[in-house]
Amino acid sequence: METMIDSRMMMTDFLTALFDKLDVAGVAVMSKLPSGEKTAFTLFTGKDDIKECVPFFPAMPANAARAVSKFTRQAVPSKTVAVFLRPCELRAFTELIKIKQASFDNLLILSYDCSGVFPFQEINLSDETKLNAYRDAVSTGKNCEGIRPVCAACTRFTPQGEDIAISFVGRSTDQPLVFSFPSEKGLAAAEQLGLDVSNTVAASSAVESLAQERRSAEEELTAEVDASLSDTQGLVNVFDRCVSCHACSYVCPICYCKNCYFDSQTFEYFPESYFIRMQAKGALRFPVDRVLFHLGRLSHMGVSCVACGMCEDVCPVNIPVSQIFKTAGSKAQALFDYIPGENYDEPLPLLAYAEQELEEFED
Amino acid sequence: MANNETDIKIVAFLCNWCTFTAADLAGTSRLKYAPNIRIVKVMCSSRIEPVFILKVLLDGADGVFIGGCAPGDCHYSKGNFYARRKVALAKTLAKSAGLDSERIRLSWIPASEGPRFAHVVNEFTAHIKELGDNPARREVYI
Structure with missing residues (x-):
């Protein structure tokens, strides 16, 4: 497992640094829609609208792998684009690469251990009760009530193949981000961001407890489907x-x-x-x-x-x-x-x- | 409805170079075998897609038989290796979906083995007879 470091950056600082220090052409990330209730995967080309970004918002209006495939399939982006992908979206993206529908050249892939998402129709930006329950579940490493059944039974919730991993499960969202850098690209980015890699942080035990809960939920789900x-x-x-x-x-x-x-x-x-x-x-x-x-x-x-x-x-x-x-x-x-x-x-x-x-x- | 010997329907996909030729040989050698199979000739067993197999079962045939060249003897050198993966996938999906994967059989029968073709067809027909009607046969809402 890669070393995790405390970046001393909040999400907005990090997104700003992507533009300022890494000079990315864009950031593809979940953002708030003007109507105020729903979110969409959006490609930002400047840091002006960063306050609208909600990378961890527990909804998946579309699998982002499809979106990233659109702008990488026929030609590689001319400049680095940072993309936020949930672990399942990243796995789908990897499958799309195999069938020549996507490319990871000139992408900086950011991912995180995922606590699951709610069905899209059932979560709004103003649902404070649900979102508070979700935050509690994330920090303690539990399944939140109401998330998609397949999310609650997902045992592959830690990313694979990303450049920068953000530690999410077992952390609180009002604390600075904790990163690890599993790829060469990620390590280079860490250097450009000027991160102090000596600020190491221990892995959270919440990840393992969530994994355990997920494994038994997966067994139950399999038995139910098999019976039906x-x-x-x-x-x-x-x-x-x-x-x-x-x-x-x-x-x-x-x-x-x-x-x-x-x-x-x-x-x-x-x-x-x-x-x-x-x-x-x-x-x-x-x-x-x-x-x-x-x-x-x-x-x-x-x-x-x-x-x-x-x-x-x-x-x-x-x-x-x-x-x-x-x-x-x-x-x-x-x-x-x-x-x-x-x-x-x-x-x-x-x-x-x-x-x-x-x-x-x-x- | 009770099964009788001629009521059983088996759809067979046979590769042009081996198993279909074996079927032809069984015919010219005047070998008698169960008359329940309906043969579809394909150029190679790897032409079979899992969808073909699943459609045959969902539409109510009692069995699906796939015949190809023995491993190493494929006319196109490796088609039957792909076919084996596809049939394995079809059987696994059929089983997951509540269909009887026993109704699917893959056999390698070389061109010169007419008697073996007749034997395998008899054996598979008897096995299907034991399993009885495919429940999907009269299922309107499938």
């Missing part, structure tokens, strides 16, 4: 509310396809084929292929699923999409001994093979 999907009837019941809006795929950071296979002509059948299927089953529900969409999407992105929870946030009929995808995705990942977002050099499981493997699946 134990047979075909369960599968039908879980998805029968689905209205085929496909919003889950539009907000998914991994689903990058501009033209989704499941929106394509492949699934527009000749009229006759509906009658054939109707005759075989006695009736046919429309739209067809709803469950196929979910299982098919799982087969496309499940091995890369970082369980960020966006899909469940936007589901208009409250299907526990991300809980299902987290559970089924983890099993698929375990099959290939693959951890999404761990290492951008590692190929996607379906693009690699070993000559001797998976013997239990063949004969």
Whole structure:
């Protein structure tokens, strides 16, 4: 584990220093919206609006990996841009790098151990009671009531692959920031910021207690999902509310396809084929292929699923999409001994093979 | 509804170079095997996507069979290694979703082994018969 140091800087000082000392072209960070209640991931090109930044605000209006992919996919930014990514967003970003939808060149990636976020519709900037409870939960290393179920069961809440890590769990937000610098880029930044690396700080025990709580929550969640999907009837019941809006795929950071296979002509059948299927089953529900969409999407992105929870946030009929995808995705990942977002050099499981493997699946 | 021997439907995806040729050989050798499989010829077993397998099961077929060249003998040298990963993924996802992964089988059958093709098809058909109807077969709301 990298040494943690007390920066003696508050968040506004740090953001100002990014512009003044590191000369970044921009900072991409969560900020307050003019309406005063909601937040959005915003790219600032100057320090004038720094007071509007709320990097730790517990909401995820969009997975930021998608946003960063937009401004790095076709060309590398000409000057360094600092981006704040939650650990799951950073993992999604790493997966996007593998599929050539993003690049980390000229990015300074800032991340922090994450205490989870509330469903976007359920948190406002003025919700003092909820936000106070959240602050308490962060400083003591507990799950806050009301955060997304997948956040409460997230065991990968410490970042991997960032340049500067901000210690968040077990700290108080009115104290100066505590940093560690896991990469060369991060160390260089520390030097430019003029930080005194001898001001070391001990790791907080709250991180381990949160990890413990998360592990048992994950076990419970897995057992619940497994029980709901134990047979075909369960599968039908879980998805029968689905209205085929496909919003889950539009907000998914991994689903990058501009033209989704499941929106394509492949699934527009000749009229006759509906009658054939109707005759075989006695009736046919429309739209067809709803469950196929979910299982098919799982087969496309499940091995890369970082369980960020966006899909469940936007589901208009409250299907526990991300809980299902987290559970089924983890099993698929375990099959290939693959951890999404761990290492951008590692190929996607379906693009690699070993000559001797998976013997239990063949004969 | 009770199963009878001809009621079972198995969709088979066979690679052009090995298992499909083995099926052809079984036919020209006049070998008799269970008539429940519907063969879809593909150029390589790696053409199969997990979505194909899942769709076949969700639409109510009782089994899915995938046949390819033996490891090391792929016509395209490594296609079957990719196919194995895809089938493994499809089986794992099917299981997570409450579908019966036992209804999916991947076999490597070389072109010259017509009798083995007939044997494997008989064996898999018998296994599917034991499992009974795919519950998705008459499921309207899937």
